[in-house]
Amino acid sequence: MSEPLPLPDTASEPARAASSRWANRARYAVFWGAPPALWQAAFFLVPLCFLIAMTFWSVRNFRLAPDSTLANWTFILTAGFFRNAYVYTFWLSALTALIASLAAFPAAYTLAYKVSPATRRLMIFMLVVPFFTSYPVRIYSTQIFFSPQGIINTVLVPLGLGPLQVLNTPTGTVVGYLVLTLPLVVLLQTFALSNVPRILIEAAHNLGCGRFRTIWQVIIPSARIGLIVAGTFAFVLAFGDYVAPTYLGGSKPPTLSILIADQVKSGNNWPRASVVAATMILTLMMVMLVMIALAYGRRKGRG
Amino acid sequence: MAIPMIELDRVAKHYGDQAAVADVSFDIEKGEFIALMGPSGCGKTTTLRMIAGLDQPTSGEIRLWGRRLNEDAPWERDAPLVWQSYALFPFLSVRKNVEFGLKQRGLPAAERRRKADEWMERLGIAGFAERGVDQLSGGQRQRVALARALALEPEMLLLDEPLSALDPHLRVRMQSELVRLHRELGITFICVTHSHSEAFAMADRVVIMNEGRVQQVGAPRDIYRRAANRFVAEFVGGNNLFAGTASSAGTRLRVDGPFGTALAPRPAEFTFQDGDAVTLVVAADRIELAPAPMGADNEVEGRVVTLDFVGSSVTVFLETAGGAELRIQQSLSQIENTPLSPGQTITARWSQDVGFFLSS
Numbered sequence: 001m002s003e004p005l006p007l008p009d010t011a012s013e014p015a016r017a018a019s020s021r022w023a024n025r026a027r028y029a030v031f032w033g034a035p036p037a038l039w040q041a042a043f044f045l046v047p048l049c050f051l052i053a054m055t056f057w058s059v060r061n062f063r064l065a066p067d068s069t070l071a072n073w074t075f076i077l078t079a080g081f082f083r084n085a086y087v088y089t090f091w092l093s094a095l096t097a098l099i100a101s102l103a104a105f106p107a108a109y110t111l112a113y114k115v116s117p118a119t120r121r122l123m124i125f126m127l128v129v130p131f132f133t134s135y136p137v138r139i140y141s142t143q144i145f146f147s148p149q150g151i152i153n154t155v156l157v158p159l160g161l162g163p164l165q166v167l168n169t170p171t172g173t174v175v176g177y178l179v180l181t182l183p184l185v186v187l188l189q190t191f192a193l194s195n196v197p198r199i200l201i202e203a204a205h206n207l208g209c210g211r212f213r214t215i216w217q218v219i220i221p222s223a224r225i226g227l228i229v230a231g232t233f234a235f236v237l238a239f240g241d242y243v244a245p246t247y248l249g250g251s252k253p254p255t256l257s258i259l260i261a262d263q264v265k266s267g268n269n270w271p272r273a274s275v276v277a278a279t280m281i282l283t284l285m286m287v288m289l290v291m292i293a294l295a296y297g298r299r300k301g302r303g
Numbered sequence: 304m305a306i307p308m309i310e311l312d313r314v315a316k317h318y319g320d321q322a323a324v325a326d327v328s329f330d331i332e333k334g335e336f337i338a339l340m341g342p343s344g345c346g347k348t349t350t351l352r353m354i355a356g357l358d359q360p361t362s363g364e365i366r367l368w369g370r371r372l373n374e375d376a377p378w379e380r381d382a383p384l385v386w387q388s389y390a391l392f393p394f395l396s397v398r399k400n401v402e403f404g405l406k407q408r409g410l411p412a413a414e415r416r417r418k419a420d421e422w423m424e425r426l427g428i429a430g431f432a433e434r435g436v437d438q439l440s441g442g443q444r445q446r447v448a449l450a451r452a453l454a455l456e457p458e459m460l461l462l463d464e465p466l467s468a469l470d471p472h473l474r475v476r477m478q479s480e481l482v483r484l485h486r487e488l489g490i491t492f493i494c495v496t497h498s499h500s501e502a503f504a505m506a507d508r509v510v511i512m513n514e515g516r517v518q519q520v521g522a523p524r525d526i527y528r529r530a531a532n533r534f535v536a537e538f539v540g541g542n543n544l545f546a547g548t549a550s551s552a553g554t555r556l557r558v559d560g561p562f563g564t565a566l567a568p569r570p571a572e573f574t575f576q577d578g579d580a581v582t583l584v585v586a587a588d589r590i591e592l593a594p595a596p597m598g599a600d601n602e603v604e605g606r607v608v609t610l611d612f613v614g615s616s617v618t619v620f621l622e623t624a625g626g627a628e629l630r631i632q633q634s635l636s637q638i639e640n641t642p643l644s645p646g647q648t649i650t651a652r653w654s655q656d657v658g659f660f661l662s663s
Contacts, residue, residue, distance in 0.1 A: 202357050203390035205377040207404035208452065217403075222393040 013084040022221040048281070054274040057088040062268045069188035076275040082259065084280070089239060090171060099228065100185040108189030109215070112196075124190065127183045137293065138179050140244050145165065146175070146248070168250030176244020185191075188233060192226020228295040236284055256280050306369040308333040308491060309354065309459070312441045314363035315515075316349050323349040327363075333458070336485050336492045338506035340499060342538070346515040347495045350636055354381045354493065378407070382388070383452035386658040387464040388449030391436040397447050398432040404455045422450040442473045453484075459491040466501055478504055499539050503527070511535050513524045527586065533661050538583050543590070543629055544661075545583040555655060558583050560623035562602045567658035575660070582661040586617065587632040589657040592641055593650045605629055609644050619643060621651055 006265040008266050029110050130138065143149040145151055153199050156162035166172045196219055204218040205211075220227065238244075242257040256276055263273035305549040307330035324346040331337050339347040352358040353365060356377035365372045372380070383404065390398050401419040401443070410418070423429040426446040436444060440658040447464065452460055465481065466474045477532070482505050485492045496502050502509045503523035511518045511526065511534075518532035518538075530536035536544055547560025555566045558581060567583055575581055596602045603619030617638060631652055 157497045191340070197390075199386060199388065199390045200392060202377070202404075203384075203386065203392070206355055206357065206384050207383070208407035209403070210376070210378045210407075213407065218392065221392075224394070 019087075021074040024126075027218045030253050031118075051274050051277055054271055057271045057279055059269050059271060064268075064270055068140065072078050072271040072275045076252040076272055082276065085256050086283075088170075089257075090283070092173055092245075093175065093238040094253070096174055096181060097231045100181045101189075101231040102235040103228070104185040104189050107186050108193050109219075110233050111186075111190045114195035120190075122144070124187065126192075127187050127242060130179075130183045135180060136243050136264075139176050139247050142176060142179055143247055146172065166250070167248060170249060173245045173249030173255070174223065176248040177234075177238040177241060180241060181237050184236050184237070185230045188230035189223075189227060192223040194228065195226065198223040228291050232288065232291040235287060239284060239287075240280065267286055307331060308335075308368060309493075310364075310366040310369075311350070311354075312349070312364045314353060314360045314365060316353060316358055317361040322346075324360075327512070327517050328522050329510055331491060331493065333491055334489050336482070336505055336507045337505060338496045338502035338508055338509045339493065339512060340476070340497065340502040341512035341518075343497060344514075345503065345512040347510075347512050348463055349495075350512070351384070351463055351493060351495045355384050355461055357384075358382045374385070381455070381457045382459055382461055383443070383455050383457050384461040384463060385420045385448045385452050385465055387468055389436075389448040389468075389543070391444055391447055391451070393435070393437055396433050396435060397428060397439070397638070400436060400447055401450045401454050403451060412430070413528070418454050419450075422454045426450045426453075427528050434600060441468055441470075445447055445477065448465075449484075453488070457490065459493060462492065462494040464495055464497070465518060466496070471620040474501075477554055481505060503539075506612065513538070513540065529659060530584060532660070533582065536661065541586045541587045541630075543587060543626065545585065547583065549579045549581045550577045554579075556660070560627065562623050562627035562629065563625065565601045565603075565658060566655045567660065569654060570662075571646055573660075573662055579643070581660050585658045586652055586659060587630045590629065590651050590653045592631060592633065592638060592643075593617065593652055594641065597649045597652075599652065601655055603629060604650050607643055607647045609645060610643060621648075621649065 002056055004159065016277060054064075056068045056070070058065050058069050071074060088275060111123050115123070146164065147153070148163055153163045186295065200218050203216055204214040240257060241255075242261065245255040245258055249255070254262065256273055256279075260273045260276050263269045263276065309331040311327050311329055314327045315322060327346065327350055339350055341347050346568060348359055353360050354373070356375055356379075360373055370596060371529055392403065393401065398416075398419055401423055402415045405415040405418055420429065420432075423432055425532075426445060426449055428446045431443060432441060432448075436447060439447065445468075462481070466477055478501060480599065481494075482628055485505075492505075494502075494505065499509075506523065508520060509523055509526055510520050513534050518523055519535045521529075521531075526539060527541065528533065531538060531541065533544065536542045545562045545565065547558035547562070549556045549564075550559070552566055554569060556569045557574060558565050558567065565583060565585075586642075593602075596604060603621075603623055605623045608620040608622050611618040611620070614636075615635045617633055617635055619631045619633065619638075621631065622624070623629065631651055
């Protein structure tokens with residue numbers, strides 16, 4: 001028994017196997033994760049950094065010049081027109097998220113609970129159809145619908161109910177936002193409601209909870225994450241949209257996206273446009289964080 | 304005659320051309336512990352769900368105290384159910400789960416709280432009142448589900464496989480606890496189970512179902528001692544079914560088959576001609592073992608195939624020369640003086656009075 005025991009070797013064997021397993025998994029993750037990561041880096045992160053950098057540049061004689069000035073930030077953040085546009089855009093987007101969420105719910109409820117699986121599949125397909133046509137085309141057709149000689153006014157005016165003035169009003173903008181977001185919100189809500197365990201609804205009924213109260217007390221709390229995600233999507237899409245406020249809202253008052261376009265068009269002021277864009281990105285990040293906290297937050301009160 | 308509490312009158316439930324429940328009729332008296340038992344797919348859960356109003360009968364009538372119940376919405380009924388998977392609300396605390404039904408009845412918050420406390424205390428979950436249900440073990444969740452249902456102080460409690468998700472030692476404890484609760488509360492318990500040991504241990508009466516039909520309704524003892532048909536005799540277990548040919552033997556009927564020859568009382572309800580094929584049922588625990596035949600009737604010699612020990616009872620499997628298999632159930636103390644080992648030949652013997660015939 002004078003020879004050394006081969007113990008250290010056998011002991012390190014599992015450790016080595018574990019580390020090589022880990023290395024394998026890391027290689028696997030890098031291989032499959034790299035393409036989207038590279039894509040995001042090239043077309044999102046780098047432009048974003050460039051955008052942030054540009055907020056500190058200056059414009060001389062309609063020419064961009066790299067700089068490190070805070071002038072753009074002070075100008076935009078103190079400008080009345082920016083503050084008005086910011087509040088206006090935030091308000092209309094929030095309103096859109098609310099209207100879309102409320103309007104979508106009965107449809108999503110019906111699709112999730114009241115129709116056969118075959119009908120549900122068909123309707124879900126129909127909800128995807130709007131995305132086949134490009135969004136500006138859909139906005140143009142909405143414009144035609146609401147124009148003074150459009151279908152809606154042709155029907156309403158003889159009934160003494162018109163003319164309906166929707167174009168070039170905030171209502172027009174919201175209608176456009178809804179054209180963009182409503183099908184998506186219905187889809188997301190349908191998926192959220194479909195995932196509510198049927199047995200919880202039955203348990204509620206069994207304990208004396210009628211149909212409408214069950215919606216409030218069981219279905220909405222159970223589908224909370226999905227419903228909040230759907231509303232947040234509507235807000236995010238509306239907040240950055242340029243088409244609806246331009247063609248249905250008539251650009252007046254301007255939203256933040258219109259402001260960006262204005263800064264670029266009049267005076268080639270890319271740095272100021274970048275400041276507006278940066279505040280929008282920041283706002284969306286904050287909104288997302290708040291919504292995620294709302295959706296996933298440990299519910300302290302528990303109903 | 305007084306009106307029974309619950310009547311199921313030719314109730315059927317069809318899904319398309321599939322009958323989940325084909326034709327079910329039975330009554331339940333107030334304060335009974337009823338077990339609905341049968342193999343999976345026999346329609347027992349659907350029957351329970353129809354009593355709760357979660358499924359509508361396709362035909363037939365369910366009555367509560369003589370009043371038709373079919374059209375009542377589930378939330379208008381007083382029949383809380385304890386689900387196999389508990390169906391607790393994961394977004395509510397234990398307390399809020401227990402209070403849920405009381406809230407629907409519009410009880411003021413203080414009253415709700417008092418009742419919830421009382422029931423959580425009674426079921427031993429008061430310590431978890433503020434926890435989320437996802438932080439509880441299976442046994443604790445079951446208690447929350449029971450508290451949630453019983454807090455409504457209903458006149459009946461429905462239980463869907465209440466013990467099958469629990470581990471074995473917890474199952475035995477919960478079983479006796481359910482029996483105790485039933486005795487203390489004096490309300491009607493209707494319990495669905497596929498396990499005859501559960502059903503027979505807990506219930507006053509057992510409804511045995513198969514393929515959407517009631518096979519037999521009766522007290523556990525009666526079902527064990529007098530199975531109504533072949534399905535019941537086989538499903539409840541512990542029975543020997545001897546197939547043979549009948550012949551007259553005075554006041555008794557004689558059966559000859561692969562197991563040998565046996566005598567049994569002539570059935571009162573139906574008649575057999577000599578030479579008819581019949582099935583004689585003899586309960587396994589009514590057969591005795593002896594080292595050698597004594598020349599009496601109803602004696603069968605056989606070779607011991609296996610011995611199956613469960614707790615303090617042993618089931619002996621014998622094979623006769625004719626190829627029939629017998630099962631004999633004895634308590635360990637009964638066979639202590641009879642040395643038994645596989646391969647050995649032994650005599651099985653039973654009284655002429657304990658056998659009975661199946662109708663078909």
